Amino acid sequence: MANDTLQGNRHRGIPRHGATPHSLIDAIQGTLADFLAAQIASLDAIDPELGGFARTARDLVLAGGKRLRPVFAYWGWRGVAGDAAPLEPVLPAFAALELMHTFALVHDDVMDESDTRRGRPTAHRIFASRNGHGERFGTSAAILIGDLCLVWADQLLARAQAPQGVRTCYDRMRVEAIAGQYLDVLGEAEPGTWSVERALLVARHKTASYTIQRPLQFGLALSGLAHPEIDLAYGRYGLAVGEAFQLRDDLLGVFGDPAVTGKPAGDDLRTGKPTALLMLARRLASPAQREALDPAGAVNPADGSGGSPSPDLSPADIARRAQVIAETGAPARLEAMIQERVADGVAALAGAPLHEDARAALIELAVRATHRPA
Structure with a gap:
């Protein structure tokens, strides 16, 4: 499993103004990685099982995907703000959309009983196979993963100057x-x-x-x-x-x-x-x-x-x-x-x-x- 800070995915620096597609996605990925590392540490301090639970959520968020929602939000903002506006104050808001998206995907996969997402096992399948707990446990844990991502989205959005x-x-x-x-x-x-x-x-x-x-x-x-x-x-x-x-x-x-x-x-x-x-x-x-x-x-x-x-x-x-x-x-x-x-x-x-x-x-x-x- 990847380490908590996911250094390989972190951005090299937040673009202050107009971003290229790659630099924007790097910045979104880095914002998510930094935020999630802090959330994992907080839950780890309560109980190691909660830290493992949060790491699974993090891996689902950072597993890839098109990042379409934050990209469209960025261009919606840029179409009005222009390329001189600084990105850093609003970047947490863009990244929050990816957490909301993970919430929707995890719950959607439970409802559709899907086995894979982005080429990897879905959340309920991951938890069902963990320590032989079975499908009911997997479904329950996946629902909570989705709920957690939705709460995290609210927390990250609150960090933006919105x-x-x-x-x-x-x-x-x-x-x-x-x-x-x-x-x-x-x-x-x-x-x-x-x-x-x-x-x-x-x-x-x-x-x-x-x-x-x-x-x-x-x-x-x-x-x-x-x-x-x-x-x-x-x-x-x-x-x-x-x-x-x-x-x-x-x-x-x-x-x-x-x-x-x-x-x-x-x-x-x-x-x-x-x-x-x-x-x-x-x-x-x-x-x-x-x-x-x-x-x-x-x-x-x-x-x-x-x-x-x-x-x-x-x-x-x-x-x-x-x-x-x-x-x-x-x-x-x-x-x-x-x-x-x-x-x-x-x-x-x-x-x-x-x-x-x-x-x-x-x-x-x-x-x-x-x-x-x-």
């Missing part, structure tokens, strides 16, 4: 993420009531809101400057690109390479998650294809929804369903939807009075975030 409106935006982001997650869980429980439109509603709240839209507006709030026009542009860009991000995730969940995504292929098919991809495939499917997609459940002839796949699907079953989805033409349709949303997002920035380097960075991010292999 205007009052920042907390309002942060709280809204958290509520929307939880609301979207509940709708996601509800969809798995009631697949017969779901549709493409309902799946997109989940995408807007579970993913678009807390991945892109609200982080951008969070960054704007950190600037302390009122820019209604930029706020509106960020909102439109964030929803469009955020939906496209989730649609790409839907495709990767079925057709992605586990060696690249770090997650098992077909998890969404195994759980019967009613993603936009699956809902669209059902809508486009022939009767025979619908039966292949939902052999265990009834199909709603109005929109093709319905059925709940068995959790005991074999790899061959999952591969067959993926093939049927491809044959319906749903993946190609989803690709077109991604392109449309990226174009809409870029267009939303066109007339906004942003600093040009931020506009260019957000255009590039719109493409990178939605055309990715993992």
Whole structure:
């Protein structure tokens, strides 16, 4: 296990002004490592078991990932503040978003019963295998890991020099993420009531809101400057690109390479998650294809929804369903939807009075975030 200070991940110095992508991520990683080292020491002083618990949380936070949320927040701030504004006072706020993200991932993995995340065992699997404690212990410990990360996010945010409106935006982001997650869980429980439109509603709240839209507006709030026009542009860009991000995730969940995504292929098919991809495939499917997609459940002839796949699907079953989805033409349709949303997002920035380097960075991010292999 890595040492408490994780020297290899620490930044060489906080960039005082405009940051390159690499220096920004290094600074975020270093801020997290420093903060987490202090938290581990505090819990270690109470009981060594708590120190080990906190080290597991730290390893999950620092295990990698795209760091998209703090990056979008940074460019949301930079688009208004400009490249002369010092980064250090607001850096803890950006890093706090990564702790919030870890909270969401850990709980999401528990709900989805996922085995891996970022190519490593998920939190509940780590704890279940520890000293042979079993699945119930693993689930309980993972829930507490997620809770701890959410508390840590609040603590780290409090270290930033943040205007009052920042907390309002942060709280809204958290509520929307939880609301979207509940709708996601509800969809798995009631697949017969779901549709493409309902799946997109989940995408807007579970993913678009807390991945892109609200982080951008969070960054704007950190600037302390009122820019209604930029706020509106960020909102439109964030929803469009955020939906496209989730649609790409839907495709990767079925057709992605586990060696690249770090997650098992077909998890969404195994759980019967009613993603936009699956809902669209059902809508486009022939009767025979619908039966292949939902052999265990009834199909709603109005929109093709319905059925709940068995959790005991074999790899061959999952591969067959993926093939049927491809044959319906749903993946190609989803690709077109991604392109449309990226174009809409870029267009939303066109007339906004942003600093040009931020506009260019957000255009590039719109493409990178939605055309990715993992």
